Amino acid sequence: MIAIDDNPSAFVAHFKDLPIPERMLLSIEKQVALLGRDGARIAGILENAGTRNGAAVQHYYGDKDTLIYAAFIYRYKAYNDWCRHYLELLEHHDSATPNLNYRVLGLTGAWAYLCKHSLPYCYHAGFIQKMGLTNPGTSGIASDYTWNGPTRILLDSALAALEAVLGNELYTKRIGLGALHLVNVWAAKERSIREALSSPGAERQTIRHQLDHFSVEMTETLCANLLREKFRPFESSPLELLHQTDARCGEPVWHIEKVNQ
Amino acid sequence: MALKRTAHLFPDLALKERLLIAAERDIALHSLPGSRIQRVVKDAGSANISAIRYHYGDMSRLQDAVFFYRYKAINRYADIIMQRWSAEVRDQMRVQHYVFAIFAPRCLIIYHTLPAAFYCACAEQLEILKPDRINDQDRHPWFAPLRNCFAGLFKQMSDQLGGDRALERLQLVAPLTAGMLTQQERELREAFEDSQFTRADAAQSLTSFICEVVESLTASLLREHYQPIDTDFATAFHDMTAIPPEWFIDSD
Numbered sequence: 001m002i003a004i005d006d007n008p009s010a011f012v013a014h015f016k017d018l019p020i021p022e023r024m025l026l027s028i029e030k031q032v033a034l035l036g037r038d039g040a041r042i043a044g045i046l047e048n049a050g051t052r053n054g055a056a057v058q059h060y061y062g063d064k065d066t067l068i069y070a071a072f073i074y075r076y077k078a079y080n081d082w083c084r085h086y087l088e089l090l091e092h093h094d095s096a097t098p099n100l101n102y103r104v105l106g107l108t109g110a111w112a113y114l115c116k117h118s119l120p121y122c123y124h125a126g127f128i129q130k131m132g133l134t135n136p137g138t139s140g141i142a143s144d145y146t147w148n149g150p151t152r153i154l155l156d157s158a159l160a161a162l163e164a165v166l167g168n169e170l171y172t173k174r175i176g177l178g179a180l181h182l183v184n185v186w187a188a189k190e191r192s193i194r195e196a197l198s199s200p201g202a203e204r205q206t207i208r209h210q211l212d213h214f215s216v217e218m219t220e221t222l223c224a225n226l227l228r229e230k231f232r233p234f235e236s237s238p239l240e241l242l243h244q245t246d247a248r249c250g251e252p253v254w255h256i257e258k259v260n261q
Numbered sequence: 262m263a264l265k266r267t268a269h270l271f272p273d274l275a276l277k278e279r280l281l282i283a284a285e286r287d288i289a290l291h292s293l294p295g296s297r298i299q300r301v302v303k304d305a306g307s308a309n310i311s312a313i314r315y316h317y318g319d320m321s322r323l324q325d326a327v328f329f330y331r332y333k334a335i336n337r338y339a340d341i342i343m344q345r346w347s348a349e350v351r352d353q354m355r356v357q358h359y360v361f362a363i364f365a366p367r368c369l370i371i372y373h374t375l376p377a378a379f380y381c382a383c384a385e386q387l388e389i390l391k392p393d394r395i396n397d398q399d400r401h402p403w404f405a406p407l408r409n410c411f412a413g414l415f416k417q418m419s420d421q422l423g424g425d426r427a428l429e430r431l432q433l434v435a436p437l438t439a440g441m442l443t444q445q446e447r448e449l450r451e452a453f454e455d456s457q458f459t460r461a462d463a464a465q466s467l468t469s470f471i472c473e474v475v476e477s478l479t480a481s482l483l484r485e486h487y488q489p490i491d492t493d494f495a496t497a498f499h500d501m502t503a504i505p506p507e508w509f510i511d512s513d
Contacts, residue, residue, distance in 0.1 A: 035294040035295060036294065038292065038295035174473075177474070177477055178478075181438075181439075181440025184440040185434075217429065221437070225478070227480070228477065228489065231480065231485070231487065233484060
């Protein structure tokens with residue numbers, strides 16, 4: 001067992017200044033990531049949210065499914081914000097590297113951003129994995145929100161770039177194979193980060209740098225998986241672009257649904 | 262149509278073995294933290310949860326036994342494949358040959374367990390949660406073939422990429438692979454709910470799946486060094502489907 005996963009009181013202490021509804025979102029995200037939808041129990045959700053009020057879920061969110069949906073939306077706005085800044089920077093970015101690499105990098109860089117800003121309690125990818133929301137961009141479940149859009153633009157343009165290289169037949173054959181499981185790679189990385197942060201002496205700054213490197217690695221893994229002999233690596237390091245986007249984005253603005261208070 | 266209970270699918274097996282099959286299925290469908298002893302016992306066809314204590318001691322011993330249950334068959338398949346390669350390709354071994362030797366056995370497990378194919382989903386739950394199990398496997402003499410395949414794969418990759426990058430890429434690609442196998446297993450399970458779908462259809466689907474997996478994983482691992490090869494993996498896989506699996510029931 002990873003120490004920080006198995007310590008509800010430290011989790012509660014970490015978020016003690018946040019209002020109860022937000023703590024409940026963080027709590028369900030963690031519980032679903034660790035235990036799955038079936039395994040996440042109301043008692044555990046309340047314990048990690050630091051409340052003994054058994055009716056809290058119902059009071060604030062109505063039911064468990066609504067709470068799960070709200071936990072997805074909570075992170076997804078920040079994901080979109082990052083993608084929006086990335087797209088703006090990408091427009092002015094000159095590169096000989098294939099289009100697909102940079103599109104995929106946007107989608108992985110946004111995840112790294114969420115991860116960096118939720119250390120050490122990074123559970124978002126695990127949550128998405130366990131909920132079967134393969135890729136946030138494909139779900140479309142956030143389409144009612146005015147802030148939703150940049151992720152879809154990035155994803156659609158990545159798919160278009162891929163189809164342009166492969167042709168329709170190969171595109172259809174390959175897109176359902178490896179790409180769908182990228183979230184598993186994120187979830188495994190999150191887990192190893194939490195493991196690293198459970199041991200003394202782990203530097204968060206080092207982990208943030210590792211995450212940028214990991215985004216690039218993950219991008220090349222996926223692009224090679226899809227393109228095979230047509231794959232070309234980044235010609236120059238794209239890390240600067242990730243740093244610029246992080247800087248423009250600043251601290252994330254998490255989205256909390258209006259709840260009954 | 263929902264899949265029948267384990268007790269109904271395998272009435273001729275001993276309860277001890279049915280408990281392994283039922284536990285594999287429960288972990289696959291509900292994840293490790295979500296699995297429940299009562300459900301496992303009921304699915305295996307026993308009225309009484311002390312059956313687990315009697316046959317396996319406790320839940321964690323049962324989980325170990327579930328992990329090993331299919332592992333002997335996987336190793337034997339890996340061994341047969343490596344023998345084939347050493348006769349056919351000799352010193353021309355490429356990354357693709359090792360990837361095939363590691364993943365084709367899992368596809369063969371899917372093939373031989375359909376429609377109750379839950380191995381890949383269960384292994385995804387167990388292996389990711391317990392990476393230390395790899396040491397535990399040493400106590401069984403039949404484990405060597407798969408370990409040799411991984412060593413061979415790592416050496417091939419290291420020669421081209423250097424050891425550090427080879428390791429980094431293997432760790433990156435492993436969770437991707439687990440997801441691909443689990444998805445294929447689930448799709449075939451669902452396809453079997455349609456009575457028109459035959460075992461021959463499943464063999465065909467798995468053959469094209471393993472051919473795709475071999476090339477796409479090799480491309481992910483080698484990236485800029487990747488080159489397709491013309492080994493006939495489809496025939497190799499098809500030949501293997503005729504060999505029945507040997508399961509392992511732990512009795513210590």
